[in-house]
Amino acid sequence: MANSPVMKFNPLTLKKIRRFKSIRRGYYSFLIFIVMICVSLFAETMINKRALIVHYEGEYYFPTYGDMIPGTVFGLDYDYETNYRQLGKQFEAQGKGNWILMPVVPYDAYENDLRENEYPPFPPSLKDRHYLGTDTVGRDIVARLVYGFRIAIFFSLALLLVNYTAGVSIGSAMGFWGGRFDLFFQRIIEIWSNIPFLYVIIIISSIVVPNFFMLIVIMAFFGWIGMTWTMRTVTYKEKEREYVIAAKALGASDWRIIFKHIIPNTVAIIVTFAPFSVSGGIVALTSLDYLGFGLPPPTPSWGELLQQGWANMSAWWIVGSVVTAMVLTLLTVTFIGEAVREAFDPKLHTTYE
Amino acid sequence: MNKFLRVMIRTVIVSVFFLQSVAFAAPELPKDIEWLTNDSDPVFASPEAKKGGTLHSSIMTFPMTFRVVGPDSNNSFRSAILDNQLDLIGIHPNTENIIPELATHWAFDKDKKTMYFKLNKDARWSDGKAVTADDFAYTLEFMRSKHIIAPWYNDYYTKEIEKVIVYDDHTLAVVSARAVPDLHLKLGLSPVPRHFYGKLNKNFVRKYNWKIVPNTGPYQISDFKKGKYVRFKRKKDWWATDLRYFKNRFNVDKVIFNVVRDINMMWEYFKKAKEDVFAINFPSYWHEKTKIPVVENGYVHKIWFFNNTRQSATGMWLNQDRKIFKDQNVRYAFAHAMNIQRVIEKVLRNDYFRLEHGFMGYGRYSNNAIRARRFDLDKVNDYMKASAWKRGGDGIWEKDNMRFSVEVSYSIDEHAPRLVVLKEEAKKAGVELRLQKLDSSAAYKKVIEKKHDVAWMGWSTSLRPQYWEHFHSVNAHKPQTNNITNTDDPEMDKLIDAYRNSLNEHERVRLSLKIQEKAHEIGSFVPTFMVPYVRQAYWRWWKLPNPPGTKHSSSLFDPFGSTTGGLFWYDKNVHEETKQAMKAGKTFSRVTIIDKTYKMKLPE
Numbered sequence: 001m002a003n004s005p006v007m008k009f010n011p012l013t014l015k016k017i018r019r020f021k022s023i024r025r026g027y028y029s030f031l032i033f034i035v036m037i038c039v040s041l042f043a044e045t046m047i048n049k050r051a052l053i054v055h056y057e058g059e060y061y062f063p064t065y066g067d068m069i070p071g072t073v074f075g076l077d078y079d080y081e082t083n084y085r086q087l088g089k090q091f092e093a094q095g096k097g098n099w100i101l102m103p104v105v106p107y108d109a110y111e112n113d114l115r116e117n118e119y120p121p122f123p124p125s126l127k128d129r130h131y132l133g134t135d136t137v138g139r140d141i142v143a144r145l146v147y148g149f150r151i152a153i154f155f156s157l158a159l160l161l162v163n164y165t166a167g168v169s170i171g172s173a174m175g176f177w178g179g180r181f182d183l184f185f186q187r188i189i190e191i192w193s194n195i196p197f198l199y200v201i202i203i204i205s206s207i208v209v210p211n212f213f214m215l216i217v218i219m220a221f222f223g224w225i226g227m228t229w230t231m232r233t234v235t236y237k238e239k240e241r242e243y244v245i246a247a248k249a250l251g252a253s254d255w256r257i258i259f260k261h262i263i264p265n266t267v268a269i270i271v272t273f274a275p276f277s278v279s280g281g282i283v284a285l286t287s288l289d290y291l292g293f294g295l296p297p298p299t300p301s302w303g304e305l306l307q308q309g310w311a312n313m314s315a316w317w318i319v320g321s322v323v324t325a326m327v328l329t330l331l332t333v334t335f336i337g338e339a340v341r342e343a344f345d346p347k348l349h350t351t352y353e
Numbered sequence: 354m355n356k357f358l359r360v361m362i363r364t365v366i367v368s369v370f371f372l373q374s375v376a377f378a379a380p381e382l383p384k385d386i387e388w389l390t391n392d393s394d395p396v397f398a399s400p401e402a403k404k405g406g407t408l409h410s411s412i413m414t415f416p417m418t419f420r421v422v423g424p425d426s427n428n429s430f431r432s433a434i435l436d437n438q439l440d441l442i443g444i445h446p447n448t449e450n451i452i453p454e455l456a457t458h459w460a461f462d463k464d465k466k467t468m469y470f471k472l473n474k475d476a477r478w479s480d481g482k483a484v485t486a487d488d489f490a491y492t493l494e495f496m497r498s499k500h501i502i503a504p505w506y507n508d509y510y511t512k513e514i515e516k517v518i519v520y521d522d523h524t525l526a527v528v529s530a531r532a533v534p535d536l537h538l539k540l541g542l543s544p545v546p547r548h549f550y551g552k553l554n555k556n557f558v559r560k561y562n563w564k565i566v567p568n569t570g571p572y573q574i575s576d577f578k579k580g581k582y583v584r585f586k587r588k589k590d591w592w593a594t595d596l597r598y599f600k601n602r603f604n605v606d607k608v609i610f611n612v613v614r615d616i617n618m619m620w621e622y623f624k625k626a627k628e629d630v631f632a633i634n635f636p637s638y639w640h641e642k643t644k645i646p647v648v649e650n651g652y653v654h655k656i657w658f659f660n661n662t663r664q665s666a667t668g669m670w671l672n673q674d675r676k677i678f679k680d681q682n683v684r685y686a687f688a689h690a691m692n693i694q695r696v697i698e699k700v701l702r703n704d705y706f707r708l709e710h711g712f713m714g715y716g717r718y719s720n721n722a723i724r725a726r727r728f729d730l731d732k733v734n735d736y737m738k739a740s741a742w743k744r745g746g747d748g749i750w751e752k753d754n755m756r757f758s759v760e761v762s763y764s765i766d767e768h769a770p771r772l773v774v775l776k777e778e779a780k781k782a783g784v785e786l787r788l789q790k791l792d793s794s795a796a797y798k799k800v801i802e803k804k805h806d807v808a809w810m811g812w813s814t815s816l817r818p819q820y821w822e823h824f825h826s827v828n829a830h831k832p833q834t835n836n837i838t839n840t841d842d843p844e845m846d847k848l849i850d851a852y853r854n855s856l857n858e859h860e861r862v863r864l865s866l867k868i869q870e871k872a873h874e875i876g877s878f879v880p881t882f883m884v885p886y887v888r889q890a891y892w893r894w895w896k897l898p899n900p901p902g903t904k905h906s907s908s909l910f911d912p913f914g915s916t917t918g919g920l921f922w923y924d925k926n927v928h929e930e931t932k933q934a935m936k937a938g939k940t941f942s943r944v945t946i947i948d949k950t951y952k953m954k955l956p957e
Contacts, residue, residue, distance in 0.1 A: 070748065081748060110773070137770040296787075297790060
C-alpha cells in the first residue's frame with residue numbers, strides 16, 4: 001500500500017500516521033466518526049418512509065431512490081406517494097404473498113406522524129418504531145438527528161474547505177511577500193476581526209433566507225481570518241529555509257513556491273487545526289438554527305430540535321437526544337483533534353531521532 | 354395728531370376684536386334638529402357586583418412615556434390610559450347602538466357631515482373641573498399643533514375633522530370634512546383639558562413624558578415607579594358611576610400593573626396568586642399547562658368565552674403578479690391543496706376555527722354564505738388538468754418549465770408547526786411549499802413591496818370592512834399598498850367604488866356581501882384560522898356577570914375599557930375562604946366554564 005504510486009507518503013508522514021494510530025482514543029474516535037459519516041450518507045436506506053423492497057404481484061420495486069411511486073401502482077386509490085407503512089399492513093391483512101421490507105426507522109425527517117386524539121410530542125416507543133420519540137409536530141427524532149447530522153457535518157466540512165482555502169492562501173501570501181502587502185492585509189484583518197460576526201450573520205439571514213451554500217459563503221466571509229495569522233508566521237519561517245532559496249534559484253515562480261513547496265511543508269499545522277474547526281462549524285450552525293437564523297425550516301437541524309426541547313422541557317426525550325448527540329459528536333471530533341495534534345507534534349519527532 | 358392716530362387705531366382694533374368675538378360667541382343651533390339619546394338598551398353589568406379589591410396584573414415592558422401622542426407613545430400601555438378617557442358617545446357592545454358617555458344627547462344634521470352633542474352637566478375631570486364644550490374645541494387645537502410631533506394626528510384632525518362649533522358650555526357640534534357613512538364612529542371625539550395644557554410650546558414632548566393628565570374615566574394613575582409598576586386607583590366619587598351603562602361596572606378599587614418581562618415568569622406569578630388573571634388562549638396552556646394543582650383543586654377557574662366580533666383576515670395571500678398565480682384555476686387548485694382542517698385537528702387541537710373568508714364577524718356586513726375552499730385532491734386534479742398541467746417525476750405539477758413550487762413567507766416562529774403540516778399535505782396534491790421564515794419587519798417589507806409568492810399573514814380589523822385598500826386596482830402592481838394580492842378586476846373596482854361612495858347603509862351592506870362573493874370568486878386569498886373566543890384562568894374570588902362578557906369582549910378582565918371593560922368584581926368572603934382552604938388542604942370541585950351565549954353561528 002505504502003509503495004503504490006498513488007498513495008506514496010514520505011516516511012515522516014507515515015510515522016505520524018503510525019503515531020496517530022497508536023493513540024487509541026483518538027484513533028477509535030476517528031473510526032467512529034468515519035462510520036457516522038458513512039451511515040449518514042446512506043441514511044435513506046435505514047431511515048426512510050419509503051420501503052426498501054416491495055414485492056407486489058410477482059414484481060419487485062425498490063422505491064428508496066428515484067421518483068416517487070404513486071399509490072395507484074400498488075392498487076391503492078390515490079395518486080400521491082404511497083404510504084408504505086400502511087401498504088405493509090394491508091399486504092399482511094390480505095395474505096396474497098405480497099410483502100414489503102421497511103427500513104429500521106420507517107419515517108423520514110419531514111413526515112408528521114399525527115394520530116387521533118393524541119398530540120405530539122410522542123414519547124419514545126419501540127412499537128411505533130419511534131426509538132427516540134417525536135418532536136412537537138410528530139416528526140421522528142432519530143430521523144431528524146441523523147439527517148440533521150448529515151447536513152451539519154457536510155456544512156462544516158465545506159465551510160472548513162472554503163475558510164482554509166482563503167485563509168491559507170492569504171496567510172502564506174502575507175508571510176511570503178511581507179512588506180507593504182503584509183502590512184495592508186494585517187490592518188484589513190484587524191478591522192475585519194472586530195466585526196461581531198454572529199450579529200452580522202443574524203442581520204443578513206433575517207433579510208434574506210439563506211440556503212445551504214449561501215450560509216457557507218456568509219460564514220466564510222468572516223471565518224477565513226483565523227488561519228491567516230498562523231499561516232503568515234509559519235510562512236515567514238519557512239521562506240528562509242534552504243529549499244525555498246533553492247527553488248528560487250532554480251527560477252520557480254512565487255505561486256509555485258507557495259503552493260508546491262511552502263504549503264505542503266506546513267500541512268502539519270493546518271491538519272492540527274482542522275478537527276477543531278469542524279466542531280466549531282457544527283456549533284455555529286446549531287446555534288444559528290437555535291436562534292432561528294440558520295437554514296430555513298423544515299430542514300432537519302439540531303439547533304431547531306434544541307429550541308423545541310427548551311420550549312418543551314416536559315418532553316425530555318427531545319432535549320435529551322439532541323444534547324446527547326451533540327456531546328457525542330463534539331467529543332469524537334475533539335478526541336480526533338487532540339490525537340492529531342499529538343501525532344503531529346514536531347518536538348516528539350526530534351527527540352525520537 | 355400722532356396721539357390721535359394711535360387712539361384711533363386702538364379703537365379700531367378693539368372694536369374689530371369685539372365684533373369678532375360677538376360673531377363667534379353666538380352661533381345659532383339649528384332649530385330643526387332632533388335630539389336622540391339611548392336609555393332603553395339592555396344593561397350588561399351585574400347588579401350583584403360589589404365594589405372593592407385589587408386586581409394584580411402585569412405588563413411586559415414599562416411604557417416609554419405616559420403621553421398618548423408624540424414619539425414613543427404608541428406602546429401597548431397607551432390603551433390603559435386612553436380607556437380612562439371617555440368619548441362623547443360610545444357603542445353598546447351587544448346592540449351596537451350609540452350610547453351616552455360624556456354627552457347625554459346627540460343629533461344628526463341633514464348635511465350628513467355634522468353631529469350635535471349635549472354634554473352631561475355632571476361630567477368632571479379628575480381634578481374636579483367641569484368638562485365643557487371648549488375642551489372639545491381644544492382637542493382640535495391640540496391635535497393640530499405641530500408641537501406634539503404626531504404627523505398622523507396632525508393630518509387626521511386637519512383633513513378629516515373640519516371644525517368643532519361651541520354653542521355654549523354644554524352644547525357643541527363636530528363637523529366632518531366630508532360626508533361619510535357611519536358618521537357617529539368618527540365624530541364622537543374625546544376631550545383634551547385646556548386648563549391643564551394651556552398653550553403648547555416646543556417643550557411639549559419632554560415636559561409631558563411622565564405627567565398624569567386629568568381624565569374623565571373611572572380610574573386614574575395613583576403612583577408609579579419607572580421600570581417596576583404602575584398603579585391605578587378608582588375615583589372615590591366618579592361622576593358617571595350611576596349612569597345606566599356604567600352602573601355596577603369598574604368595581605375594583607385598585608389595579609396594579611407590575612412589570613414582568615417574560616411570559617413564563619408571569620405564569621409562575623399567577624400560579625402563586627401574585628397575579629389574578631392569566632390569558633390561556635394557546636392550546637398548550639388550555640390543555641397542558643393548566644394541569645396543575647391550583648386548577649385541579651378548584652382554586653383557579655378556567656373560562657372559555659365565545660365572543661362574536663370582527664375576525665382578522667388571516668391566511669395565505671397569493672401574489673397574482675407571479676406568473677403561476679395569474680391562472681384562476683391554479684389559484685383554486687392551490688386553495689384546495691391546503692389541508693387547513695388537518696392543521697386545526699392535529700396541531701391546533703380543534704381549538705381554532707376555519708376562517709371562511711376575509712371579513713367574518715362584521716355583523717350584517719359579513720356574507721355568511723361563503724365557504725372557504727376545502728382540501729380536495731380531486732378538485733386539485735381537475736383544475737390543474739383543465740389548465741394543462743402534468744405531474745412530474747416527484748409528483749409535483751409541471752407545465753412549460755414551471756413547477757408548482759411556491760415560496761411561503763411568514764414571520765412567527767410558533768407558526769412553523771402549522772406550516773410544516775400544510776407543506777407535507779400539499780405534497781400529496783402535487784404542490785410544493787417552500788417555507789421562508791423572515792424577521793417580521795423583513796417579511797412586512799417583502800410583502801408590501803409585492804415581492805412574495807404567498808404571504809402568510811393577517812390584517813388587523815376595523816369597525817367596518819375595508820375593501821379599497823386590499824382589492825382595488827388603484828393599489829395593484831405597485832409597492833407600499835395593502836393590495837398584496839395585486840387584485841386587478843374591473844368589476845371589483847366598480848363594486849368597491851360604489852361601496853365607498855354610498856351613504857346608504859342598506860346599499861352598503863348589499864355591496865359588502867357582493868364584494869366578498871367576488872373576492873371569493875377571484876380566489877387570491879386562502880383564509881385559514883380564526884379564534885372567535887377568549888380563554889382565561891382566574892382565581893376563584895373573582896366573579897363575572899351572567900353572561901360573563903359581551904359580544905365584543907376580547908378579555909373578561911379588562912379593568913378599564915368603556916365599551917366592554919370592568920364587568921368583573923372581587924368577592925372578599927370567597928378570597929378568605931380560599932386562603933383558609935389552601936392552608937388546610939381543603940379542595941373545591943374543578944371549574945371550567947364554557948360560555949356559548951354569543952357564539953358565532955358556524956354552519957357545518
